[in-house]
Amino acid sequence: MTLAVISLSTVLALAASGAGACQKVDGDRIYASDLAAASPAFASLNPALEIGIAPLPGIERVFHSGDLIRLAKDNGIALPALPAEVCFERNGIPARAANAPAALAPLAVKRGEKVSVIVSSGGVTLKFESEAESSGRPGDTVIVRNPENGGHFAARVEDQGKVVVNK
Numbered sequence: 001m002t003l004a005v006i007s008l009s010t011v012l013a014l015a016a017s018g019a020g021a022c023q024k025v026d027g028d029r030i031y032a033s034d035l036a037a038a039s040p041a042f043a044s045l046n047p048a049l050e051i052g053i054a055p056l057p058g059i060e061r062v063f064h065s066g067d068l069i070r071l072a073k074d075n076g077i078a079l080p081a082l083p084a085e086v087c088f089e090r091n092g093i094p095a096r097a098a099n100a101p102a103a104l105a106p107l108a109v110k111r112g113e114k115v116s117v118i119v120s121s122g123g124v125t126l127k128f129e130s131e132a133e134s135s136g137r138p139g140d141t142v143i144v145r146n147p148e149n150g151g152h153f154a155a156r157v158e159d160q161g162k163v164v165v166n167k
Contacts, residue, residue, distance in 0.1 A: 014065050022089035025054045028141050028154075030061070035071075038086045041074070041079050048077075053141060053154050054090045061088045105137045108160045117144060117155060121167035132163070 006078045023038035025031075032045035035120040051071070063071075063086045072079045091162040109115055109132045119126040136157040144155045144163060155163035 022060050022087035024091045025088050026091050028054050028090075030054050034088065035086065038088070039068070039083045041081065041083070042077065044077055045075055053143075054088060056140070057090045059089070062086070063088075076149075084113075106139050107135050109140075109142055109157050109163060110135045113145060113161065116162045117165070118158075118162070119165040119167070 001102070023034055025034045029050055030052055032042060032049035033047035035051050036043040036045060052061070052063075056071060065082055065084055068082060068086065071077075076163070100124045111132055111134055113132050114129055115132045117128050117130050128147065130147050133145055133152055135140040138157050138159060140157050141154050142157055142163060143152050145152055153165065155165045158164045
């Protein structure tokens with residue numbers, strides 16, 4: 001799978017922030033087909049190209065003009081008219097939240113804390129320690145720092161201080 005890199009400067013804002021109507025996405029990823037629906041200038045991208053991680057329900061993810069210019073340049077797209085920003089919002093509410101009592105489960109991973117990372121691909125399993133760049137409850141997707149190169153990747157929270165990546 002090809003992943004287009006969007007800078008970490010993309011903004012997560014509460015839905016009440018008034019940033020305007022957002023493109024709704026299903027699942028935990030934003031694809032080029034979602035971006036093309038929000039801004040037809042990106043219609044020439046491969047629809048299956050992964051653009052980024054979708055926000056949690058009730059939160060918006062905004063790609064500003066700098067992010068859009070970089071994405072277009074990286075994929076060889078000439079932009080005749082550039083939108084100021086493109087906003088995405090996930091459809092629905094998390095299943096666990098729909099069935100949960102009034103209080104949500106406590107955070108199992110907190111930003112800045114050390115986490116145990118387990119990466120599985122086929123018959124290979126890799127385990128290492130890293131630092132969480134976002135917080136989450138079991139089942140949530142969080143951002144984790146790659147200790148080798150300082151990059152970031154997404155992982156699913158499994159338990160207290162433990163995240164997993166399945167490829």
